[in-house]
Amino acid sequence: MSITTEPTAIDPGPRQTAVGSGSRLVRRLGIGRFSGIYVWALLIVLFAVLVPETFLTASTVRSIGANSAVTSLVALALIVPVACGLFDLSVAAILGIAAVLVLDLQARGLSAGIAVLLTLVAGAVIGAFNGFLVVKVGIDSFIATLGMSSVLAAGAFAVTNGNQLVAQVPSTFVTLGQGTLLGLPRPVWYAVAVAAVLYYVTERTTAGRYMYAIGGNIEASRLVGIRVDRVRFASLVTSGVLGALAGIVLAAQLGASSADIGPAYLLPAFSAVLLGATQIKGNGRANVLGTLVAVVLLATGIFGLQLAGAPIFISGLFNGVALILAVSLALRANRQAA
Amino acid sequence: MSSPDLRGGTAGNGGATPALDVRSASKTFGSIRVLHDVDLTLAAGELRALVGENGSGKSTLVKILAGYHMPDEGTRIAVGGREVAPHHAGVSETAGLRFVHQDLALVGALSSVENLGLGRGYGNGRMRPLAWSRLRREAREAIGELGYHFDVDRPVATLGASERTALAVARAVSPHTSTARVLVLDEPTANLPGPEVEQLFGLVRRVRDAGIAVLFISHHLNEVFDLAESVSVLRGGEHVATRPVAELDETSLIELMVGHSVERHAGRRPSAAAATVLSAQRLSGGSVQRLDLDVAAGEIVGIAGITGSGREAVASLMFGAEPAAGTVTVNGSPIPPGRPDASIAAGMGLVPAERATKAVMLGHDVAENLSISRPKDFVRRGSMRRRLEYQAAAGWLEKLDVRPREPRMPLAALSGGNAQKVILARWLRLQPKVLVLDEPTQGVDVGAKEDIHQRIEEAAGQGCAVVVCSTDNEELARLCGRVIVLGRGLETAQLAAPISADDITAACLADTRERSPREHHH
Numbered sequence: 001m002s003i004t005t006e007p008t009a010i011d012p013g014p015r016q017t018a019v020g021s022g023s024r025l026v027r028r029l030g031i032g033r034f035s036g037i038y039v040w041a042l043l044i045v046l047f048a049v050l051v052p053e054t055f056l057t058a059s060t061v062r063s064i065g066a067n068s069a070v071t072s073l074v075a076l077a078l079i080v081p082v083a084c085g086l087f088d089l090s091v092a093a094i095l096g097i098a099a100v101l102v103l104d105l106q107a108r109g110l111s112a113g114i115a116v117l118l119t120l121v122a123g124a125v126i127g128a129f130n131g132f133l134v135v136k137v138g139i140d141s142f143i144a145t146l147g148m149s150s151v152l153a154a155g156a157f158a159v160t161n162g163n164q165l166v167a168q169v170p171s172t173f174v175t176l177g178q179g180t181l182l183g184l185p186r187p188v189w190y191a192v193a194v195a196a197v198l199y200y201v202t203e204r205t206t207a208g209r210y211m212y213a214i215g216g217n218i219e220a221s222r223l224v225g226i227r228v229d230r231v232r233f234a235s236l237v238t239s240g241v242l243g244a245l246a247g248i249v250l251a252a253q254l255g256a257s258s259a260d261i262g263p264a265y266l267l268p269a270f271s272a273v274l275l276g277a278t279q280i281k282g283n284g285r286a287n288v289l290g291t292l293v294a295v296v297l298l299a300t301g302i303f304g305l306q307l308a309g310a311p312i313f314i315s316g317l318f319n320g321v322a323l324i325l326a327v328s329l330a331l332r333a334n335r336q337a338a
Numbered sequence: 339m340s341s342p343d344l345r346g347g348t349a350g351n352g353g354a355t356p357a358l359d360v361r362s363a364s365k366t367f368g369s370i371r372v373l374h375d376v377d378l379t380l381a382a383g384e385l386r387a388l389v390g391e392n393g394s395g396k397s398t399l400v401k402i403l404a405g406y407h408m409p410d411e412g413t414r415i416a417v418g419g420r421e422v423a424p425h426h427a428g429v430s431e432t433a434g435l436r437f438v439h440q441d442l443a444l445v446g447a448l449s450s451v452e453n454l455g456l457g458r459g460y461g462n463g464r465m466r467p468l469a470w471s472r473l474r475r476e477a478r479e480a481i482g483e484l485g486y487h488f489d490v491d492r493p494v495a496t497l498g499a500s501e502r503t504a505l506a507v508a509r510a511v512s513p514h515t516s517t518a519r520v521l522v523l524d525e526p527t528a529n530l531p532g533p534e535v536e537q538l539f540g541l542v543r544r545v546r547d548a549g550i551a552v553l554f555i556s557h558h559l560n561e562v563f564d565l566a567e568s569v570s571v572l573r574g575g576e577h578v579a580t581r582p583v584a585e586l587d588e589t590s591l592i593e594l595m596v597g598h599s600v601e602r603h604a605g606r607r608p609s610a611a612a613a614t615v616l617s618a619q620r621l622s623g624g625s626v627q628r629l630d631l632d633v634a635a636g637e638i639v640g641i642a643g644i645t646g647s648g649r650e651a652v653a654s655l656m657f658g659a660e661p662a663a664g665t666v667t668v669n670g671s672p673i674p675p676g677r678p679d680a681s682i683a684a685g686m687g688l689v690p691a692e693r694a695t696k697a698v699m700l701g702h703d704v705a706e707n708l709s710i711s712r713p714k715d716f717v718r719r720g721s722m723r724r725r726l727e728y729q730a731a732a733g734w735l736e737k738l739d740v741r742p743r744e745p746r747m748p749l750a751a752l753s754g755g756n757a758q759k760v761i762l763a764r765w766l767r768l769q770p771k772v773l774v775l776d777e778p779t780q781g782v783d784v785g786a787k788e789d790i791h792q793r794i795e796e797a798a799g800q801g802c803a804v805v806v807c808s809t810d811n812e813e814l815a816r817l818c819g820r821v822i823v824l825g826r827g828l829e830t831a832q833l834a835a836p837i838s839a840d841d842i843t844a845a846c847l848a849d850t851r852e853r854s855p856r857e858h859h860h
């Protein structure tokens with residue numbers, strides 16, 4: 001899969017298994033590539049039967065949308081470094097510190113616009129620092145960003161003194177997160193906009209091609225003239241900015257935030273990206289459409305289960321299982337890449 | 339198809355249990371059958387060559403034996419008379435099969451010592467500490483037996499191609515927990531210069547003398563005649579013949595491989611009167627010291643030398659892949675070392691020798707591997723067009739006769755020789771001013787080799803300056819108007835056309851004979 005941090009291993013190529021008529025059918029239907037969509041449809045039918053009065057409503061659509069918007073943004077942020085073969089474990093912590101920073105700056109009297117801008121810049125700076133550690137110093141991205149996320153968590157506590165921040169801010173900021181547009185919560189539209197841009201960049205530009213090439217074989221990429229250091233650095237800056245954007249949207253959505261808000265977003269986002277890598281294109285690369293399918297799938301499942309009376313810890317369980325399942329699927333898809 | 343069970347060269351062993359007995363081996367990928375009821379029988383102590391064009395199924399057969407591919411139903415494999423169903427590497431290992439795979443299957447981040455223990459353990463209990471000093475000594479002995487003396491603690495990724503080959507061979511033949519019965523070598527010589535091939539053959543013969551059956555795959559037919567007693571030929575996934583080598587000559591063997599008669603072209607000598615395009619002055623780095631070299635437009639210059647001579651470092655230095663001392667200029671403008679992007683912008687292209695680690699993106703499709711050298715060619719109105727990419731790729735696959743001609747196929751599914759053609763096409767596509775080729779025809783069959791040589795000449799004919807570093811002296815003799823022979827990092831001879839492969843071999847060896855260690859450094 002393209003998320004290895006060990007580019008030096010000499011990969012002996014995909015391992016083949018016997019292809020019976022059963023798995024040929026699977027391939028014909030694209031069940032592998034579109035399994036997410038099938039499972040999603042199945043979940044909808046399931047919950048429509050289990051909890052018909054509450055599940056099949058417009059408010060369900062709104063809730064799932066609102067719940068998955070921020071997760072989508074974090075997952076989209078992750079796609080960029082993952083495509084380049086890097087992990088950014090700090091992206092959720094960036095979200096966390098951005099969510100408190102944007103409120104704190106406004107509490108200090110800055111306008112919403114300036115506060116948002118400064119917070120995005122802060123995200124870029126943190127991403128640049130990650131990039132420096134990974135690209136210049138040469139620390140494994142997994143380790144560097146793990147360390148960074150701990151530093152950022154401490155930073156978020158320092159900003160809030162451990163208190164909950166409630167927005168005493170111009171209502172313009174809060175309506176940015178809480179209104180609806182064309183029937184859907186605004187955050188959903190932000191996620192859609194970011195997804196559209198990212199889709200274009202990853203699928204339609206040479207920059208996207210370079211990212212995936214680096215994820216595929218970094219030394220070969222360097223030798224075909226790709227400025228691998230630049231691309232890798234830029235990918236971490238991008239995830240920093242998008243992580244900060246997710247934090248801003250979250251703060252606006254909640255009208256409040258606290259220092260420990262970030263970490264909970266890491267696992268769902270990673271699950272979505274890895275599960276998404278097995279979807280739509282089915283070539284094991286982190287991709288935008290697959291990721292969105294995965295986010296919505298996970299959000300629908302969790303929301304439906306909660307409606308059906310499942311306990312609150314179900315979401316952790318669901319995301320964890322999805323992550324493991326995603327990686328298993330990716331490995332299997334890799335074996336059958338032919 | 340049915341094939342006569344000829345055990346060429348081993349008539350005396352008629353009644354004994356074969357060391358390896360493969361019956362109707364078949365393999366289907368998706369809907370494509372790449373191996374068709376292949377029968378193969380090897381007696382103990384038999385040295386058999388396996389030949390066939392690129393994509394004829396040789397590596398697939400090997401990977402089935404190794405438990406890497408699951409064969410189709412009906413395939414039966416017996417080792418030493420015992421039926422085995424290799425479904426993972428451990429099973430074939432225990433049955434007594436040993437492999438040197440085409441891609442060597444080494445772990446780049448681990449040292450030689452560590453790689454030697456992979457798959458067979460380190461000679462102590464699972465949870466016991468490793469006896470490092472003993473392991474190191476054994477590793478040095480194992481590679482020493484092949485005539486190599488490199489640092490066994492270095493990560494394998496930093497070793498040269500032939501050093502890695504030696505390591506993979508050493509790993510296969512060194513003692514394991516089960517008795518070895520069959521040794522399979524998939525193109526072990528693709529990256530080895532002549533003298534080292536001889537060393538390897540010495541070792542292979544000793545293995546054979548110990549009663550182990552050897553299956554040896556190579557595109558170098560002279561090696562087949564040197565080493566093997568008998569040869570099996572695959573064509574399009576079918577077993578077409580097994581003959582004692584004594585009954586064949588090179589031409590008849592080639593005809594068996596391709597299924598029709600062939601004519602081989604003699605090289606056209608490019609004229610070298612044109613202006614200098616590529617120029618290196620006092621270029622030093624790796625094992626190369628102060629190399630001066632001018633290459634004119636349309637000229638093809640060869641670099642020869644045994645391992646350690648500096649030959650293996652020249653390509654990456656010329657191209658500017660790594661930081662180096664000295665200067666390289668293209669059309670007079672200097673190329674900053676360590677900046678491949680700048681080299682490429684100046685019109686250079688590099689085909690590296692280590693295909694798996696330095697050239698291909700295995701999981702990406704063939705078209706992507708081709709277009710990555712300049713993806714912006716396929717941008718129209720701000721957006722990359724897959725359709726244009728596939729079209730262009732299909733054209734190149736046709737031009738270089740890559741099989742199958744399917745640009746959407748993942749590169750990992752191509753046979754070694756076909757993958758090599760794709761990497762070459764990646765650069766030919768850009769019509770470069772300078773092409774630096776390191777082992778350009780490694781793993782390529784005779785017919786395809788001629789194709790590639792013609793492409794290289796064609797590029798030169800259009801004014802490209804070409805540097806070919808190769809351990810294949812036939813190839814250098816065929817292509818080059820001039821060959822530089824290196825020894826101990828320095829130029830020791832320059833040969834001008836007409837050159838024969840023997841001249842080059844002699845020049846390479848002359849150097850090793852005349853200089854004793856620690857002798858003069860200019």
Ligand SMILES: Nc1ncnc2c1ncn2[C@@H]1O[C@H](COP(=O)(O)OP(=O)(O)OP(=O)(O)O)[C@@H](O)[C@H]1O
Nearest residue numbers: 338367372392393394395396397398751753754755
């Ligand atoms: N994983 C795969 N999926 C689909 N086709 C494959 C796969 N691996 C190999 N093939 C196809 O099987 C055929 C035989 O390949 P194989 O690697 O055995 O050839 P080979 O004889 O070893 O050639 P070479 O001399 O070039 O190494 C080729 O057409 C190749 O494209």
Ligand SMILES: [Mg+2]
Nearest residue numbers: 396397440754
């Ligand atoms: Mg092969």
